[in-house]
Amino acid sequence: xxxxxxxxxxxxxxxxxxxxxxxxxxxxxxxxxxxxxxxxxxxxxxxxxxxxxxxxxxxxxxxxxxxxxxxxxxxxxxxxxxxxxxxxxxxxxxxxxxxxxxxxxxxxxxxxxxxxxxxxxxxxxxxxxxxxxxxxxxxxxxxxxxxxxxxxxxxxxxxxxxxxxxxxxxxxxxxxxxxxxxxxxxxxxxxxxxxxxxxxxxxxxxxxxxxxxxxxxxxxxxxxxxxxxxxxxxxxxxxxxxxxxxxxxxxxxxxxxxxxxxxxxxxxx
Numbered sequence: 001x002x003x004x005x006x007x008x009x010x011x012x013x014x015x016x017x018x019x020x021x022x023x024x025x026x027x028x029x030x031x032x033x034x035x036x037x038x039x040x041x042x043x044x045x046x047x048x049x050x051x052x053x054x055x056x057x058x059x060x061x062x063x064x065x066x067x068x069x070x071x072x073x074x075x076x077x078x079x080x081x082x083x084x085x086x087x088x089x090x091x092x093x094x095x096x097x098x099x100x101x102x103x104x105x106x107x108x109x110x111x112x113x114x115x116x117x118x119x120x121x122x123x124x125x126x127x128x129x130x131x132x133x134x135x136x137x138x139x140x141x142x143x144x145x146x147x148x149x150x151x152x153x154x155x156x157x158x159x160x161x162x163x164x165x166x167x168x169x170x171x172x173x174x175x176x177x178x179x180x181x182x183x184x185x186x187x188x189x190x191x192x193x194x195x196x197x198x199x200x201x202x203x204x205x206x207x208x209x210x211x212x213x214x215x216x217x218x219x220x221x222x223x224x225x226x227x228x229x230x231x232x233x234x235x236x237x238x239x240x241x242x243x244x245x246x247x248x249x250x251x252x253x254x255x256x257x258x259x260x261x262x263x264x265x266x267x268x269x
Contacts, residue, residue, distance in 0.1 A: 037154065038153050038154055038155070041149055041152050041153055042153070043091070044091060044092060044095045044149055045146050045149045045150060047088040047089075047091040047092050047095075048088070048092060048142040048143070048145040048146040048149065049142070049146050049162075049165075050084070050088050051085055051088040051089060051092070051138075051142045052138075052139045052142050052143065052165055053164050053165050053168060054081040054082070054084045054085035054088065055081075055085055055112070055115075055135045055138045055139060055142075056135055056139060056165065056168045056169060056172060057077065057078065057081040057168050058078050058081050058082055058085070058115065058119075058131070058135060059131050059132050059135040059172055060168055060171050060172035060175060061074040061075070061077050061078035061081070062078065062119065062123075062128065062131050063128055063172065063175040063176055063178075063179050064175055064241070064245060065078065065123070066123030066124075066127075066128060066179065067123075067175070067178065067179055067241070069175075069241045069242060069245065070241075070242060070245045070246070073245075073249075074245070077249075082116075085112070089105075089108070089109070089112075092105060092142075092145060093105060098148075101145060101148060104141050104144060104145060105141075105145075107137075107141055108138050108141040108142065111134045111137045111138045111141070112134075112138055114130075114134050115131055115134045115135065115138070118130055118131055118134070119131070125179065125180055125181065128176070128179060128181065129181060132172070132176060132181075163197070163200060163201075163204075163255050163258075164252055164255050164256070166193050166196060166197050166200075167197065167248055167251050167252055167255065168248070168252065169189075169193055170190055170193050170194060170197070170232050170248070171244055171245065171248040173186050173189060173190040173193070173232075173235065174190065174231070174232060174235055174238075174241065174244045175241055175244070175245075177190075177235050177236070177238065178238045178239075178241050186235070187235055187236065190232060190233075190235050191232075191233060191235075194229060194232045194233055197225075198225075198229065201218075201221060201222065201225060204218055204221075204258070205218050205222065211261065213261050214258065214261045214262065217254050217257050217258045217261060218258065220254050221251055221254045221255070221258070224247055224250050224251045224254070225251065227243075227247055228243065228244060228247040228248065228251070231243060231244055232244070
């Protein structure tokens with residue numbers, strides 16, 4: 001497998017950003033305008049970041065479908081991820097006049113079109129490798145777009161650490177290896193991503209402003225993570241693709257709920 005990309009962020013704004021937005025109502029007109037512009041820019045930043053999650057979901061589900069594991073659920077999930085990806089890309093396409101970014105968007109679309117064409121072909125390891133590589137290129141393009149947009153913000157806003165992106169990635173790595181793409185980079189990236197997630201989950205639990213509801217969600221994530229973490233690390237042993245698929249999706253669902261609850265407490269600051 002080609003060298004995979006470093007993981008970057010997607011997710012919710014943390015309380016400092018929301019605090020600045022809340023204060024906009026009592027600040028100067030210039031400050032109000034900056035906050036308003038930043039909010040619009042951040043919406044597009046998140047469209048690029050979410051696009052990375054959705055395209056990796058497609059790659060992960062393709063591997064599951066091709067190996068006849070959790071096929072019905074994976075097909076449904078992949079179809080939904082493609083629709084969500086296209087919607088995010090529409091948001092991005094309407095946000096730019098910059099020729100370099102528009103050119104990058106064209107490149108992203110070309111790769112997505114290739115992915116969609118390959119999805120129509122019979123499953124094979126070659127096609128699986130092609131989709132994995134194309135999805136990485138699309139992810140890289142959206143990472144570049146998000147980075148470009150962040151430079152336009154009036155200040156630095158801490159954003160989510162990419163929990164969802166990483167949890168999808170480890171499930172993809174697991175199934176890629178299970179499929180027969182036994183690449184040393186897959187093992188290395190899997191173990192590094194597990195380590196990053198482990199550290200990140202500990203940071204999330206230690207955050208002093210967590211509410212009771214947030215802690216309940218984090219406890220669920222912690223229980224699920226303890227079940228599946230060693231399976232990820234033991235990728236070379238394999239044999240547990242159903243458990244990995246189901247537990248990964250449960251963790252992802254809880255991460256979405258975590259982000260939703262975190263926005264609520266952020267808005268009160």
